[in-house]
Amino acid sequence: MPLLPQIESAADELTAIFQDLHAHPEIGFQESRTAAIVADLLRSYGVDEVHTGIAKTGVIGVLRGKGGGNRRVGLRADMDALPILEDTGLAYASTNPGTMHACGHDGHTTMLLGAARYLAQTRDFDGTVVLIFQPAEEGMGGARGMIAEGLFERFPCDEVFGMHNSPNGKPGTFGIRAGAAMAGAAFFDIRIKGRGVHAATPHNGRDSLLIAASLAVELQSIVSRNTPPLETLVLSVTQLHAGTAYNVVPETATLGGTIRYFSDEVFDMAKRRLEEICAGFALAHGVVIEADVRNAFDVLVNDAELASAYAAAAADIVGARNVSENEAPVTGSEDFADMLRVVPGAYCRVGHAGTVPLHNPGFVLDPTVLPVGASIMARLVEVRLPLLVG
Numbered sequence: 001m002p003l004l005p006q007i008e009s010a011a012d013e014l015t016a017i018f019q020d021l022h023a024h025p026e027i028g029f030q031e032s033r034t035a036a037i038v039a040d041l042l043r044s045y046g047v048d049e050v051h052t053g054i055a056k057t058g059v060i061g062v063l064r065g066k067g068g069g070n071r072r073v074g075l076r077a078d079m080d081a082l083p084i085l086e087d088t089g090l091a092y093a094s095t096n097p098g099t100m101h102a103c104g105h106d107g108h109t110t111m112l113l114g115a116a117r118y119l120a121q122t123r124d125f126d127g128t129v130v131l132i133f134q135p136a137e138e139g140m141g142g143a144r145g146m147i148a149e150g151l152f153e154r155f156p157c158d159e160v161f162g163m164h165n166s167p168n169g170k171p172g173t174f175g176i177r178a179g180a181a182m183a184g185a186a187f188f189d190i191r192i193k194g195r196g197v198h199a200a201t202p203h204n205g206r207d208s209l210l211i212a213a214s215l216a217v218e219l220q221s222i223v224s225r226n227t228p229p230l231e232t233l234v235l236s237v238t239q240l241h242a243g244t245a246y247n248v249v250p251e252t253a254t255l256g257g258t259i260r261y262f263s264d265e266v267f268d269m270a271k272r273r274l275e276e277i278c279a280g281f282a283l284a285h286g287v288v289i290e291a292d293v294r295n296a297f298d299v300l301v302n303d304a305e306l307a308s309a310y311a312a313a314a315a316d317i318v319g320a321r322n323v324s325e326n327e328a329p330v331t332g333s334e335d336f337a338d339m340l341r342v343v344p345g346a347y348c349r350v351g352h353a354g355t356v357p358l359h360n361p362g363f364v365l366d367p368t369v370l371p372v373g374a375s376i377m378a379r380l381v382e383v384r385l386p387l388l389v390g
Contacts, residue, residue: 003317004375006118014114014370017041019092021106022365025081025099028136029145031057034079034109038133041113045120047131051154055145059133060155063119066387067126073384074130074160074343075377076336077112078105078137087361103358104165104365107373109133111163114374115381125385130155132339139187139296143338152342159306160345161380162336163373165352165365172372173351174314175327178307181347182300183232183260184267185333186293190215190278193288196251206287208253209242215281215289216240216255222273233270234260234331260331262299300337303344310346313380317372350376 002008017037026034035057042050042061049062057079086093086100094100101107116131132151136142166175192212197205216237227233235257242253259274261267271293282289308325315323327349336347352369356362 003371004118004378006121007114007371007374007378010114010117011371014110014374015367017113018106018110018367018370021109022090022101023092023095025094025096025101025106027083027099028080028138028140028142029056031079031135035059035133035135038079038109038113042116042131045117047116047120054149054151055135055142057135058142058146061116061131062155063116063129063131064123065125065127065129065385066123067385069126069385071127071385072130072157073127073381074132074157074345075112075115075381076132076134076160076162076339077108078134078142079109080105080136080138080140080142082138082359084359084361088364090364100361102360102363103138104363105137107165107365107370108163110370111373111377114370115377118374118378119381124387125381126387127385129381129385130157132160137335141296141335143335147338147342157343159303159384160339160343161306161310161377162345162347163377164334164347164349165369165373166349167354167356167358167363167365168351169353169355170351171353171366171368172318173322173324174311174318174348174376175324175351176302176307176311176346176348177325177327177329178302178304180262180299181302181327181329182334182337183234183262183329183331184264184295184299184337185297186259186267186271186295188257188259188274188291188293190255191290192253194251194253194285197249199247199249202249205249206285207249208287209250211281211285211287212240212242212253212255215278218277218281219274222270226269226273227266231266232262232331233266235270259293260333262329264299297333297335298337298341300334300347301340302346306344307346309383310348310380313383314348314376316379317375
């Protein structure tokens, strides 16, 4: 089975939606324009229920099939952009300076709209589809916000599925992995309060910058000396801020960064060691050090049966030879993991042309992936909620 004909024939319409969303990106929890467009389109498609304002800007559509079954499948797309200045030269580049859809969430939203349009037209399924348009995926807790506001109590799902584009230069490919597929993530901030003095007399002070630099190096011992060799842990210090003048030893310094992991036990160890190292540095140097480590994303774990079902539906669209069920785990993170902790499901990647990485000012999503993703999601519903005839 190639692309679903009704979706393929609407490719130009999907491209127009995508380009409009791309030109008007919005940061997490500020996706008011995007949410309004999504809600209006769902209503125009004839979706049975449209709910707005969930976790501020989230949108839910409820669509019932021809059959009277009680099973419910959730499909989720994220809507937010990133604080990045776009450098693509596209005719439909961002009109909001400093904000860009550099992760393809505009494409994900469009794909789910394409699937919704098709499913509303055909309704060749037995049960209910819950269309989840989520705000604030980029580290701001949009999934947790929706869950906290009763997402799955108000709109129960037996299983839930998500999708991400992959700029791998391999259009028409589908990849998925059962089990732990994407890393959990935490962010940390470390604040050092020393004693500022004239740079000509550093012996009279407590050099917060030197301590911060040493601490950034020492934290790597958590990976090299505390983590079991067969476990995965990434600890990256990504920020170091201190000082305002050439001739002043700064009084304060701050470090920031991220921890990525596939095991909650490994994360607990890394958090404990980070706090212990900070406490040790504070004692050794006679300064005050405060460490704040906070979980941002859970480990994304795909249900094995549902991952295989997703792959089977994708094979109907892109062909079995273009489907991989053994994708390598990635240390990137995704807050769809929080939904998978509540409801079983699976998360996949769909390849497209272009190899500029995600979160890059030059990232371009290939619009030809839009009907592919929409067709896979729509076909998945028909596979998971089959309409028995006769």
